[in-house]
Amino acid sequence: MPKINAERLISNLRELRSIGAEGTGVVRPAFSIKDMEARNWLKSLYEDAGLEAQIDGIGNVLGRSRNSGPALLIGSHSDTQPTGGWLDGALGVIYGLEVARALAEDPTTRHLAVDAIALQDEESRFLGCMGSHHYCGLLEPGFEQGVVDKDGISLVDAIREAGLTEAPRLQVDRERYIGFLEAHIEQGPHLEQDGLQIGVVDVIVGLRGIVFTFEGQQNHAGTTMMAGRRDAATALYEVAHTINQEFPKVAGDRSVWTMGRVNVSPGAPSIVPGYAELELQFRDRSEDVLDAFTALAHKIAEEVNKRGGASVTTENSRVKISPALMDDNLQKHLSAAAKAHTSDHWQTMPSGAFHDAGVISNVLPCGLMFIPSIDGISHDFAEDSFEADIIRGCEVFADAAASILLEATTG
Amino acid sequence: MPKINAERLISNLRELRSIGAEGTGVVRPAFSIKDMEARNWLKSLYEDAGLEAQIDGIGNVLGRSRNSGPALLIGSHSDTQPTGGWLDGALGVIYGLEVARALAEDPTTRHLAVDAIALQDEESRFLGCMGSHHYCGLLEPGFEQGVVDKDGISLVDAIREAGLTEAPRLQVDRERYIGFLEAHIEQGPHLEQDGLQIGVVDVIVGLRGIVFTFEGQQNHAGTTMMAGRRDAATALYEVAHTINQEFPKVAGDRSVWTMGRVNVSPGAPSIVPGYAELELQFRDRSEDVLDAFTALAHKIAEEVNKRGGASVTTENSRVKISPALMDDNLQKHLSAAAKAHTSDHWQTMPSGAFHDAGVISNVLPCGLMFIPSIDGISHDFAEDSFEADIIRGCEVFADAAASILLEATTG
Known part of the structure; x- marks a missing residue:
C-alpha cells in the first residue's frame, strides 16, 4: 500500500x-488577495505532483491526474471564515494533494487516477x-448577478479582481469519477470525548429554519395595564420556551435545535415591546x-x-438543507482503513456541520x-488538532x- | 371663586x-439652548404675573408670590424627552402660572400665596x-461631578454653558409651603377609555427592576448535542416565560411587569448562545x-x-422607586373641584408613570x-389632549x- 510523507504533509x-x-x-475569505495567493500556490503544488492544474472561473482549483479513469476526486475548500482556524477546509485540501502524491509514488498504485480539488467559498462569503454547487452544475447560468457579500461587494467584481472573469468554468466529469472523498476536522467534541481517532460519516444532517415575527403594540410600561397589552416579547418567550418543552417529544437521538437570534424592539426596560423576531434552526439526519x-x-x-396578544407569523428560512447520505461502499473502504490504523478506535457518525460533500453527493x-478537533473548537483562531x-488521518x-x-x- | 383665562392659558x-x-x-431637553430659552421666557412671565422670579443654579425656575404664607407651590417640569410631546411637563408648568394669575386677579383670593415652579431635567437627560431632587435637598453636595448624558457631555459643562455656574441654588422652604400641586397629562388610555375628564392620583406606583445574566457555553449549533449544551438563551426563555406565568399569582389588580430589554449573544442562528441578558421591570402601588x-x-x-444548563445570576436594577402616596387632604380638594367641573366624570387613580410630585412628596x-391623553400617547410627537x-383641567x-x-x- 502507498505511504504518505508525513513531514511533507505537515509542512x-x-x-x-x-x-x-x-x-x-487564518483570515483567507473567498477571493481575497490571500485566498487567490493560496490558490495559485496550490496550483503549483498540484503541477509539481504531476497533475494538470487550473484555477477555473469560479475559483475552484483542480489538479487532474494524467491517468485515465475510473478516477477519484479528493479535496475540500481552501477559503476560510472571516476569522477562521487553520485546518477547516485546508486539511482536506492538503490530504487530497498528499494522497495524489502518495499513490503516484507507489508502484502498486501509480496507475490509478486521483484528482485533487480546492473548492471555492464553502464558508459563504457570497454563497x-x-x-x-457550481462544479456540480447546481447553479443557474448568470447566478452571480446581484450576489453581494455582507459589505456590499459584488461577486462579479470579486471575480474580476481575482482575474478570473475570462477563465473557463469547470463542471464535474461524471463519466470520469467513481466518487468524491473529503476529509475534515470534526468541529465538534465527540471523537475526543469518546477517545476515538477517526469518524466515518454516514450522513450530513439536514437543516431547516423558521423565523417568527411578533407584532404587538408598543406602549408605556407604567401606564399600560397587563390586560390591555399586546406585548411582542411575551409572545416570543412563550413560543421559545414551548419549543424547548415540546421538541424533545418528536426529536431523534441526535436532533439539535437552536434559537440563537432574538430581536426585541425597541429594547428599553420601560417600554412594552411592539415588535420582536426569533430565529429557530434545527437539524436532523431524517427528513421525517x-x-x-x-x-x-x-x-x-x-x-x-x-391567545390574542401580539400576533405571530412564521416564515421558513432561506437556508434549507436536505440530509445528505454518504455512499455505502466508500464508507466501507474508509471504515476498513480506519479500523486498521486505529486499533478499532473509530466510529460511524453523522456530521452536524455541512460540507462540500453534502453538495457533491447530489451528483457523485x-x-x-x-479527525478529532481539540476541545471541539472550530470557526475560531484556537481551532487545532494533534499532529498525530x-x-x-491522512x-x-x-x-x-x-x-x-x-x-x-480490478473489480 | 377665581376664574382662569382660557385664551391666555392656551396661548x-x-x-x-x-x-x-x-x-x-417639541425637542427641548434639559439645558439645551431651547430649554434655557423657555426658562427665561417663563421667568419673564412669572415676573409679569407679579411673582419674584429667578432661575436657580440647577435650572429650576421659581416664581415666588409676594404674599406671605401659608403658600402653595404649583408646577411641573419644562424640559422634554429627546423627541417629546408638547404637553408632558409643559401643561403643569403653565397651569401653575395660570393659577397664580387667576388667584391674584380675584378679589377673594388675591391675598393667597401661590408660587409657580418649572423644575429641571425630569426627563433624565442627566438624572x-x-x-x-435637588430642590428637596435629596442630592449630596457635589453630586454633579462625573454625571454625563448619553453623549458623554458632563452636567458641569451643561450648567456652565447655560450660564448657571454662579447662580444660587434654591432649596424648598418647608415652613412656607402647605403643599405642592402638580397637573399632568395622563400618558395612558384609562381616562379616555372610561369617558372621564379628570384623574386624582392617590399613589404614584413604585418601580423595581431585576437584571438577569445568563452565562453558558458558546458552541456550534450543528455539532453540539442538546445534552451537552449550556445554552444561555434557553435559560432566558424559561425564566421569562415562567415569570409571565407566575407573576399573576401574586399581582395586585394594577400591577404591571415588562421584559423589554433582551440581549442574546452572539446572536447568530447557527451558534448556541453563550451569554444573554434580560431586564425585568415591575410596578405596583404596594411595597408588599x-x-x-x-x-x-x-x-x-x-x-x-x-437545572444545570446555563447559570443565571440576578442583580437588582439601579432604578428603584418606592410607591409615593399623595396627600389625603389635597386629594379631597382636587376631588371636590373635579366633581364640580365634570358632572362627576372623574376618578381616583394611581399613576403608573413617575412624576416630580413623587420626589417632592418626601418633604411636602x-x-x-x-387630564386625558388622546389615545393614551405620550413621549411621542403625536402626544396631545383636547383643548376642552x-x-x-385648569x-x-x-x-x-x-x-x-x-x-x-382661615382654618
Whole structure:
C-alpha cells in the first residue's frame, strides 16, 4: 500500500496556514488577495505532483491526474471564515494533494487516477459551498448577478479582481469519477470525548429554519395595564420556551435545535415591546424528523396567536438543507482503513456541520471522514488538532483511496 | 371663586410649544439652548404675573408670590424627552402660572400665596427628576461631578454653558409651603377609555427592576448535542416565560411587569448562545407586592439555575422607586373641584408613570391631577389632549388651589 510523507504533509499544511495567518488563525475569505495567493500556490503544488492544474472561473482549483479513469476526486475548500482556524477546509485540501502524491509514488498504485480539488467559498462569503454547487452544475447560468457579500461587494467584481472573469468554468466529469472523498476536522467534541481517532460519516444532517415575527403594540410600561397589552416579547418567550418543552417529544437521538437570534424592539426596560423576531434552526439526519419539527413549530405559533396578544407569523428560512447520505461502499473502504490504523478506535457518525460533500453527493457517490478537533473548537483562531491525528488521518485516507480505486479498476 | 383665562392659558401653552418645536412635537431637553430659552421666557412671565422670579443654579425656575404664607407651590417640569410631546411637563408648568394669575386677579383670593415652579431635567437627560431632587435637598453636595448624558457631555459643562455656574441654588422652604400641586397629562388610555375628564392620583406606583445574566457555553449549533449544551438563551426563555406565568399569582389588580430589554449573544442562528441578558421591570402601588415580585423572580432564577444548563445570576436594577402616596387632604380638594367641573366624570387613580410630585412628596404634602391623553400617547410627537380637557383641567386645578389655601388661611 502507498505511504504518505508525513513531514511533507505537515509542512504543506503549515505553509498554507502562513498565507493569511493571524496569530494562530487564518483570515483567507473567498477571493481575497490571500485566498487567490493560496490558490495559485496550490496550483503549483498540484503541477509539481504531476497533475494538470487550473484555477477555473469560479475559483475552484483542480489538479487532474494524467491517468485515465475510473478516477477519484479528493479535496475540500481552501477559503476560510472571516476569522477562521487553520485546518477547516485546508486539511482536506492538503490530504487530497498528499494522497495524489502518495499513490503516484507507489508502484502498486501509480496507475490509478486521483484528482485533487480546492473548492471555492464553502464558508459563504457570497454563497455557501459556491464552488461545489457550481462544479456540480447546481447553479443557474448568470447566478452571480446581484450576489453581494455582507459589505456590499459584488461577486462579479470579486471575480474580476481575482482575474478570473475570462477563465473557463469547470463542471464535474461524471463519466470520469467513481466518487468524491473529503476529509475534515470534526468541529465538534465527540471523537475526543469518546477517545476515538477517526469518524466515518454516514450522513450530513439536514437543516431547516423558521423565523417568527411578533407584532404587538408598543406602549408605556407604567401606564399600560397587563390586560390591555399586546406585548411582542411575551409572545416570543412563550413560543421559545414551548419549543424547548415540546421538541424533545418528536426529536431523534441526535436532533439539535437552536434559537440563537432574538430581536426585541425597541429594547428599553420601560417600554412594552411592539415588535420582536426569533430565529429557530434545527437539524436532523431524517427528513421525517425535520418535517415533524416544522409542523410542531407552526402549531406552537398558531396556539400563541390564538391567545390574542401580539400576533405571530412564521416564515421558513432561506437556508434549507436536505440530509445528505454518504455512499455505502466508500464508507466501507474508509471504515476498513480506519479500523486498521486505529486499533478499532473509530466510529460511524453523522456530521452536524455541512460540507462540500453534502453538495457533491447530489451528483457523485461521496465519502466524508473526520479527525478529532481539540476541545471541539472550530470557526475560531484556537481551532487545532494533534499532529498525530492529522498524520494518522491522512494514512487512513490514502489507504481508503487506494483500495477504492483498486476495487474499481480490478473489480 | 377665581376664574382662569382660557385664551391666555392656551396661548401660553402654544408659545411654550414653539420653543423647540419640531412638527407637532417639541425637542427641548434639559439645558439645551431651547430649554434655557423657555426658562427665561417663563421667568419673564412669572415676573409679569407679579411673582419674584429667578432661575436657580440647577435650572429650576421659581416664581415666588409676594404674599406671605401659608403658600402653595404649583408646577411641573419644562424640559422634554429627546423627541417629546408638547404637553408632558409643559401643561403643569403653565397651569401653575395660570393659577397664580387667576388667584391674584380675584378679589377673594388675591391675598393667597401661590408660587409657580418649572423644575429641571425630569426627563433624565442627566438624572431623572434632578430639579425636584435637588430642590428637596435629596442630592449630596457635589453630586454633579462625573454625571454625563448619553453623549458623554458632563452636567458641569451643561450648567456652565447655560450660564448657571454662579447662580444660587434654591432649596424648598418647608415652613412656607402647605403643599405642592402638580397637573399632568395622563400618558395612558384609562381616562379616555372610561369617558372621564379628570384623574386624582392617590399613589404614584413604585418601580423595581431585576437584571438577569445568563452565562453558558458558546458552541456550534450543528455539532453540539442538546445534552451537552449550556445554552444561555434557553435559560432566558424559561425564566421569562415562567415569570409571565407566575407573576399573576401574586399581582395586585394594577400591577404591571415588562421584559423589554433582551440581549442574546452572539446572536447568530447557527451558534448556541453563550451569554444573554434580560431586564425585568415591575410596578405596583404596594411595597408588599413589589417584595413578592422580587422574591418570586429570584426563586424562578434559582430553579432554572438548578437545572444545570446555563447559570443565571440576578442583580437588582439601579432604578428603584418606592410607591409615593399623595396627600389625603389635597386629594379631597382636587376631588371636590373635579366633581364640580365634570358632572362627576372623574376618578381616583394611581399613576403608573413617575412624576416630580413623587420626589417632592418626601418633604411636602403633594397632590397630582391628570387630564386625558388622546389615545393614551405620550413621549411621542403625536402626544396631545383636547383643548376642552386642557381648559377644564385648569379650572379644576385653580378651584382646588383656592380652596386649599382658603382652608389653610382661615382654618
